[in-house]
Amino acid sequence: MLSLYGKIIKTGMLTEKLLKLPEDQSVIHAGQTLKAVIDKSFQGSVAIRQVDAGSCNGCELEIHALNNVYYDIERYGVHFVASPRHADILMATGPVSRHMEAALRRTYEAMANPKWVIAVGDCGACGGEFGISYASRGAINNIIPVDIVINGCPPAPIDLMRGILNLFSTV
Amino acid sequence: MTQTNQDIAVAIETAHSQPSEPESLAAALRAQKIDVELIEPTASFPAVVKLNAADWGNAAAAASAAKWRWAGVWADDCVSELKVYSCLQKNNTYLILQTQLRPGQTGLTSQAPYFWAADRPERHTQDLFGIRFEDHPDPRRWTRHQAWPQGSYPLRKSFPASGLSQAETAPDHEYPFLEANGDSVYQIPVGPVHAGIIEPGHFRFQAIGETVLHLEERLGYVHKGIEKISEGRDPAGLARLAGRVSGDCTVAHAWAACLAMERAAGFEAPPRAAFLRGIMAERERIGNHLWDMAALCNDVGFAFAYYQFGRLRELWLRENQSVFGHRLLMDRIVPGGVISDISSQTNRLMRESVTTIRGEVNELLTILDYNSSLEDRFIGAGMLSVELADALGALGFVGRASGQTFDARAHIPYAPYDSLQVRVPVESQGDVASRFWVRYKELRESFHLIEALLDTMPYGDVSLSWQAPAAGAQGFAAIESWRGEVLCFVRFDGDNAVSRYWPRDPSAVNWPALEKLVLGNIVPDFPVCNKSVNASYSGHDL
Numbered sequence: 001m002l003s004l005y006g007k008i009i010k011t012g013m014l015t016e017k018l019l020k021l022p023e024d025q026s027v028i029h030a031g032q033t034l035k036a037v038i039d040k041s042f043q044g045s046v047a048i049r050q051v052d053a054g055s056c057n058g059c060e061l062e063i064h065a066l067n068n069v070y071y072d073i074e075r076y077g078v079h080f081v082a083s084p085r086h087a088d089i090l091m092a093t094g095p096v097s098r099h100m101e102a103a104l105r106r107t108y109e110a111m112a113n114p115k116w117v118i119a120v121g122d123c124g125a126c127g128g129e130f131g132i133s134y135a136s137r138g139a140i141n142n143i144i145p146v147d148i149v150i151n152g153c154p155p156a157p158i159d160l161m162r163g164i165l166n167l168f169s170t171v
Numbered sequence: 172m173t174q175t176n177q178d179i180a181v182a183i184e185t186a187h188s189q190p191s192e193p194e195s196l197a198a199a200l201r202a203q204k205i206d207v208e209l210i211e212p213t214a215s216f217p218a219v220v221k222l223n224a225a226d227w228g229n230a231a232a233a234a235s236a237a238k239w240r241w242a243g244v245w246a247d248d249c250v251s252e253l254k255v256y257s258c259l260q261k262n263n264t265y266l267i268l269q270t271q272l273r274p275g276q277t278g279l280t281s282q283a284p285y286f287w288a289a290d291r292p293e294r295h296t297q298d299l300f301g302i303r304f305e306d307h308p309d310p311r312r313w314t315r316h317q318a319w320p321q322g323s324y325p326l327r328k329s330f331p332a333s334g335l336s337q338a339e340t341a342p343d344h345e346y347p348f349l350e351a352n353g354d355s356v357y358q359i360p361v362g363p364v365h366a367g368i369i370e371p372g373h374f375r376f377q378a379i380g381e382t383v384l385h386l387e388e389r390l391g392y393v394h395k396g397i398e399k400i401s402e403g404r405d406p407a408g409l410a411r412l413a414g415r416v417s418g419d420c421t422v423a424h425a426w427a428a429c430l431a432m433e434r435a436a437g438f439e440a441p442p443r444a445a446f447l448r449g450i451m452a453e454r455e456r457i458g459n460h461l462w463d464m465a466a467l468c469n470d471v472g473f474a475f476a477y478y479q480f481g482r483l484r485e486l487w488l489r490e491n492q493s494v495f496g497h498r499l500l501m502d503r504i505v506p507g508g509v510i511s512d513i514s515s516q517t518n519r520l521m522r523e524s525v526t527t528i529r530g531e532v533n534e535l536l537t538i539l540d541y542n543s544s545l546e547d548r549f550i551g552a553g554m555l556s557v558e559l560a561d562a563l564g565a566l567g568f569v570g571r572a573s574g575q576t577f578d579a580r581a582h583i584p585y586a587p588y589d590s591l592q593v594r595v596p597v598e599s600q601g602d603v604a605s606r607f608w609v610r611y612k613e614l615r616e617s618f619h620l621i622e623a624l625l626d627t628m629p630y631g632d633v634s635l636s637w638q639a640p641a642a643g644a645q646g647f648a649a650i651e652s653w654r655g656e657v658l659c660f661v662r663f664d665g666d667n668a669v670s671r672y673w674p675r676d677p678s679a680v681n682w683p684a685l686e687k688l689v690l691g692n693i694v695p696d697f698p699v700c701n702k703s704v705n706a707s708y709s710g711h712d713l
Binding site for chain 1 (some may be wrong): 707
């Protein structure tokens with residue numbers, strides 16, 4: 001047990017200040033806006049339901065990384081939830097496979113209003129490498145209305161963070 | 172003791188007089204009066220045994236008796252005929268069985284009665300090509316939900332890539348799941364949308380109390396037509412698509428596709444490119460194993476290890492970004508080589524970080540060893556016996572935690588592994604703890620391999636300009652990904668365009684293992700059992 005505590009103390013605090021990450025003034029501005037919006041409109045916390053509607057799983061890996069000690073997105077009041085009923089934001093990835101079309105739509109419909117949709121990744125934005133085919137419907141907004149798109153293949157965690165911040169700067 | 176020339180000559184003579192494994196199988200089939208043609212292996216393709224369609228099942232029976240491992244089936248619509256292939260492996264050899272169906276002929280005897288692993292791949296082939304596998308033990312559809320109608324087959328050349336209807340796709344219905352009846356037996360349907368940041372699929376549990384009696388997987392939700400949309404692509408386009416068969420396996424799939432295409436075109440990427448590909452593949456293995464070890468600990472509530480392993484993974488991905496230009500290493504491998512070189516400075520940087528991270532991982536494992544609560548949850552959970560793993564042909568860490576020794580890097584090596592000694596860690600306990608432990612041992616081996624590759628890296632170009640292959644040229648490749656063996660077949664049309672691309676992710680083989688290993692466990696242990704297998708949905712569904 002002592003070695004466990006030793007490791008914790010030795011590792012120290014790693015969560016990075018947004019200032020330390022490669023970014024510009026707009027992020028700081030968006031960060032301040034985000035905190036203000038979340039504090040005011042969401043009582044300090046906003047909930048995201050993530051749905052993979054056909055991705056290659058690359059986006060999922062980077063969304064997961066938002067919860068690691070370096071980004072620790074929960075400290076800004078952003079957390080991921082297991083049910084669409086609990087969610088303010090739907091974060092969807094992938095070109096929408098036809099087999100997930102109904103599931104994506106139903107998840108969206110299960111969310112209470114007001115709600116926002118973030119399409120993540122080049123596939124979510126436009127169908128990406130997969131495009132539209134007999135098996136794929138392409139972009140997320142071909143199925144449900146999208147409020148903001150985060151490009152990248154996959155977008156890095158910092159890009160995801162900026163995307164969420166940008167959502168609120170447009171709200 | 173020194174060998175004389177005569178001794179060597181005798182040794183060569185003996186080696187030649189021994190029939191090769193494909194020859195033995197061909198001989199066994201001929202002894203049963205089965206008409207076969209054996210084609211010797213070439214630089215681009217393994218040995219091929221050509222058969223009549225009616226003997227497809229008989230060949231599998233003989234291969235099963237001779238202890239071949241069944242690795243995959245694919246078809247290829249050559250318009251005038253439909254060619255069907257299945258891939259077998261034994262010792263250090265791949266063997267391809269091949270048959271053809273004339274237009275209008277759709278029946279083929281099934282190999283599934285002899286090989287468990289052939290069950291779903293044959294149903295996938297049936298759904299996408301309309302080939303009817305007679306005697307198949309499970310006649311249900313598999314990849315087909317509702318995206319295309321029954322009786323139309325997307326991988327036929329006549330089927331339009333855009334599909335037959337642009338209407339909304341209805342959710343799947345009336346799939347005949349196995350139903351259990353009895354006092355206290357109840358059913359738990361889960362998915363396709365799961366309660367986390369995870370890919371979609373459906374699980375149907377039959378449980379009694381907390382205990383899982385039966386689990387049935389229903390996949391195919393992320394089928395996005397990869398095999399179809401590959402048609403007509405140029406080599407660079409295919410490499411990009413291959414890198415997205417499964418995002419966490421991007422290096423291995425892109426490498427497999429590029430190697431298959433290079434073999435079809437009849438040239439080899441330069442040695443330095445092979446070394447860089449090897450480094451990237453090992454880096455992919457390490458990044459994913461670190462993440463799996465984090466998630467396994469998280470699934471049993473051990474947050475400390477989740478954050479620590481997650482921290483190491485993030486540092487590792489950031490180094491991928493700084494050295495290779497992409498956190499997950501997508502699009503770094505291209506036909507003919509890799510897109511960029513490393514410098515002596517980045518070589519040193521990677522060596523130093525291997526030393527650091529190895530020390531940290533060892534330190535964490537010591538801490539984990541002292542936490543018996545972790546062992547309580549891992550040991551004995553999700554047992555996959557050696558016999559079952561063998562029968563399923565389980566691959567990667569799932570197979571190796573249950574006594575399966577196969578590793579393409581060691582047994583059928585390709586550059587750069589043909590110049591390295593790869594040690595394959597194998598355990599036989601077959602539980603979650605064992606799969607965790609194998610991951611740790613694989614980490615250690617990958618650290619060692621990266622050091623060896625960095626130390627012995629040859630100088631020279633990192634890519635060659637692409638040479639268009641002849642029309643009809645085809646290539647086959649097998650790459651050991653972090654999950655296990657990735658297979659790939661590519662056939663070109665004229666004009667440098669891909670006509671058929673078949674990727675086989677190890678998940679296609681390992682998914683059925685999850686159905687077996689979870690039996691008798693409690694439902695709340697399903698997440699950790701599932702994570703310990705960590706099969707890819709996207710790589711399976713294609």
